[in-house]
Amino acid sequence: xxxxxxxxxxxxxxxxxxxxxxxxxxxxxxxxxxxxxxxxxxxxxxxxxxxxxxxxxxxxxxxxxxxxxxxxxxxxxxxxxxxxxxxxxxxxxxxxxxxxxxxxxxxxxxxxxxxxxxxxxxxxxxxxxxxxxxxxxxxxxxxxxxxxxxxxxxxxxxxxxxxxxxxxxxxxxxxxxxxxxxxxxxxxxxxxxxxxxxxxxxxxxxxxxxxxxxxxxxxxxxxxxxxxxxxxxxxxxxxxxxxxxxxxxxxxxxxxxxxxxxxxxxxxxxxxxxxxxxxxxxxxxxxxxxxxxxxxxxxxxxxxxxxxxxxxxxxxxxxxxxxxxxxxxx
Amino acid sequence: xxxxxxxxxxxxxxxxxxxxxxxxxxxxxxxxxxxxxxxxxxxxxxxxxxxxxxxxxxxxxxxxxxxxxxxxxxxxxxxxxxxxxxxxxxxxxxxxxxxxxxxxxxxxxxxxxxxxxxxxxxxxxxxxxxxxxxxxxxxxxxxxxxxxxxx
Numbered sequence: 001x002x003x004x005x006x007x008x009x010x011x012x013x014x015x016x017x018x019x020x021x022x023x024x025x026x027x028x029x030x031x032x033x034x035x036x037x038x039x040x041x042x043x044x045x046x047x048x049x050x051x052x053x054x055x056x057x058x059x060x061x062x063x064x065x066x067x068x069x070x071x072x073x074x075x076x077x078x079x080x081x082x083x084x085x086x087x088x089x090x091x092x093x094x095x096x097x098x099x100x101x102x103x104x105x106x107x108x109x110x111x112x113x114x115x116x117x118x119x120x121x122x123x124x125x126x127x128x129x130x131x132x133x134x135x136x137x138x139x140x141x142x143x144x145x146x147x148x149x150x151x152x153x154x155x156x157x158x159x160x161x162x163x164x165x166x167x168x169x170x171x172x173x174x175x176x177x178x179x180x181x182x183x184x185x186x187x188x189x190x191x192x193x194x195x196x197x198x199x200x201x202x203x204x205x206x207x208x209x210x211x212x213x214x215x216x217x218x219x220x221x222x223x224x225x226x227x228x229x230x231x232x233x234x235x236x237x238x239x240x241x242x243x244x245x246x247x248x249x250x251x252x253x254x255x256x257x258x259x260x261x262x263x264x265x266x267x268x269x270x271x272x273x274x275x276x277x278x279x280x281x282x283x284x285x286x287x288x289x290x291x292x293x294x295x296x297x298x299x300x301x302x303x304x305x306x307x308x309x310x311x312x313x314x315x316x317x318x319x320x321x322x323x324x325x326x327x328x329x330x
Numbered sequence: 331x332x333x334x335x336x337x338x339x340x341x342x343x344x345x346x347x348x349x350x351x352x353x354x355x356x357x358x359x360x361x362x363x364x365x366x367x368x369x370x371x372x373x374x375x376x377x378x379x380x381x382x383x384x385x386x387x388x389x390x391x392x393x394x395x396x397x398x399x400x401x402x403x404x405x406x407x408x409x410x411x412x413x414x415x416x417x418x419x420x421x422x423x424x425x426x427x428x429x430x431x432x433x434x435x436x437x438x439x440x441x442x443x444x445x446x447x448x449x450x451x452x453x454x455x456x457x458x459x460x461x462x463x464x465x466x467x468x469x470x471x472x473x474x475x476x477x478x479x480x481x
Contacts, residue, residue, distance in 0.1 A: 252341070254434075257413035281391055309454035312433075317454075321433055322416075 001088070003103070004170070005030040005062075006081035008074035009094035011039035013047075015212050020053055022097040024060050028104035030090060033062050036077035038069035073181035078190070083171055090167045091187075095212040096121065098165070105207040106167040109156070115173075115199025116191055118159075118166035119207030120152045137161055137203065139192050140244065140274055144296030153205045162191035162201055165209050173197060176234060182224075184231035189238055196242065225302075232300050245270035247329060248297035248306030249277045255308060256282040261322045263289075265330055276306070333369045334477070335401040335422075336360075337411040339378050341457070348462040350450075351408045353425045356381055359405075359470035363477065371397065373411075403480055405473070408434050415439075423476050427466035429453065440476050444468045 005023050009016045016035070023033055044050035044066060057064045069077050081089050088110065090103055102119055109117040122129050128150070135141075135148040137159035148155075149163045164187060176189045195201050239246050245266050249256055256279045263286070266273055273289045276297025283291060297306065304310040311317070312324050340351040353359075360381055363370060372380060373394060376387035386397070391414065398404060398415055404422035406412055408429045415422055416436045423440045424431070428450040431441035443449075448466035452459075 252410070254408075254410035254413040257410060257417055260417050284391065313454050317433065318430075319432060320436070 002086045003030040003032075003088045003090060003107075003167075004081055004084055004086035005033045005090045005092060005103075006036070006078060007033070007092050007094055008036045008038060008069070008077040010037070012094045012216070013040075013042060013044070013050075015095040017049055017053060018097050018212075019092055019094055020057070022100075023092065024053070024056050024062060025100050026098065026103045027100050028107060029060055029062050030103065031063060031086070033057060033064045034081055034084070035064070035066045036069040036074070036080070037066060038071045038074070038077070041068045071181065073179060073183040073186075075175040075177060075179050075183040075186045075190075078186070079175040079177065081170075082173075082175065086170045088167055089170045090165075092165045092209070093211065096165055097210045097212070099208045099210075102207045102209055103167070105204060109202045109204055110167060110169075113198075113200055114202055115194035115197070116162055116166050116168035117202045117204065118149055118162040118164075118191075119203065119209055120205040121149045121164045121209045121211050122152055123213055124210045132205070137201075139188075139195075139239075139242070140272055140290040141292075142188060142239075143246070143274060143276065143292040143300060145292075148203050148205065151205050152208060155206075156202060156204045159201045159203050160192055160195050161188045162203070163187060164211065166191065168194060169199070172199065176238070178234055180224075180227035180230045182227040182231055184228050185235045186231075189235060192242075228299075229302050232302070236300055239274075240270070243271035245273040245329070246297075246300060247273060247275045248294065248301045249275060249279075249308075250294055250298075250304075250306045251278070251308050253279050253282070255321060258321045259308075259325050262325050262330060265326070269330065276300075331367055331369055332402040332477075333371070333400065334363065335397055335404040335411075336370055336372050336381070337374060337404065337406040337409055338372065338381060339374055340407050340409040343458050345458045347458065349457060350428050350460045350462045350466070351426075351457070352462070353407050353427075353467055354464045355467065355470040359473050362470055362474045366474070366478070368477070371401065373397065403477070405477070412436060412439060421480075423473065423480065425467065425473060428460060428463070440480065442468055442473060442476060 106117040130146050130150045132151045132153045135146050137148045139160045147163050173194045275289055276292045276294045278294050280291045308324055311328050317324050338356050340349045343349055370382045371384045372382045373386050398420045407425050412424050421438050426443040430449050430453050431443055435441040450460050
């Protein structure tokens with residue numbers, strides 16, 4: 001059994017050092033650590049702290065390698081790690097510190113049929129830790145429901161997608177390479193596709209990785225908002241292909257009822273419908289849908305892409321609003 | 331005796347201006363209807379105020395659906411009620427003024443529009459940007475004739 005630890009980093013050499021230290025201090029150590037540097041690409045061998053850290057990795061018998069990334073996003077780096085020939089890949093962010101039992105704990109759950117295992121990934125701040133309440137990490141709850149990996153407890157749960165840091169079987173799935181350098185939702189798509197291939201995804205929230213969420217640097221530190229929009233559109237397309245209709249009703253009450261007329265047709269098209277609604281009461285008692293807040297749905301459809309009015313203006317619409325919804329979503 | 335459900339008002343506007351979809355002749359129309367012996371139930375928000383004795387304020391959608399199934403027809407301005415009624419197959423009379431019934435109406439209803447010349451140019455603009463114009467509505471007698479002829 002071989003294990004690779006993969007860290008993608010960008011201009012966070014201080015927290016990266018802590019992340020690497022936490023890898024070195026694992027009770028079960030990976031065979032190799034690979035760091036993909038998408039940032040300044042410093043020669044860390046010249047830095048006194050890093051000199052010792054690399055020596056420590058040698059002492060711990062963890063092979064290490066620093067690769068200068070091509071700055072196209074962490075999904076490219078993860079994809080390389082994914083196909084480096086290791087049985088398991090443990091991905092860790094450059095501002096995350098895993099408790100010493102994390103890798104051993106993740107491995108314990110990695111039985112036949114399990115594709116990936118994650119633990120709790122939480123900020124060291126009670127304000128950002130959530131109570132275990134109703135989080136199931138179903139893909140239908142991706143818009144707005146809190147993530148089970150944001151909780152600390154003693155629960156083991158089978159889930160449909162994973163977040164941030166987790167251990168997975170190498171080479172069983174590919175990352176989505178069409179994402180922008182931000183690689184927004186890359187781990188959601190990657191892990192859910194493992195699930196869709198028939199593997200189980202497990203979360204054990206007693207295995208804690210502390211997430212510093214540093215404000216400076218970071219592999220997603222791009223300011224171009226269109227990158228997030230692009231990635232959301234890639235994700236939306238995936239959701240549709242997986243059979244999930246994603247609807248955002250940023251419109252009036254009457255329009256919500258008008259939309260109801262096309263729901264039967266949408267249910268034929270998709271196995272499940274996720275609806276962001278301003279008036280969720282309209283959908284009371286209707287089965288086969290998941291309701292989300294309109295605010296959470298705004299990330300999926302920015303810039304009025306969810307507005308039936310904008311759609312009607314763009315299409316110089318002259319007939320019924322129900323048909324406009326039909327044109328938008330069917 | 332025919333039983334009618336009315337939904338007289340469209341939404342409040344954020345700039346506190348009068349909603350251009352709101353019919354200005356409800357009081358006269360309701361007098362005419364009551365003189366003809368119709369039984370009227372009003373729905374709406376509590377703070378909109380009662381126009382008739384039977385005012386059901388702040389109902390749930392479930393309660394409104396039940397009411398719709400109990401009455402013979404509804405009369406409404408261009409608000410949520412015709413859209414809700416359409417999902418139930420319930421017919422009624424809708425008083426339009428500046429919004430286009432071809433877009434916001436349903437063919438099974440009697441959609442009363444005084445004149446297309448009053449339709450606002452930008453049909454999908456915010457209502458706050460549209461002025462109230464009492465001239466754009468039909469007289470209550472016109473509505474009464476449609477109610478009488480309603481089958």
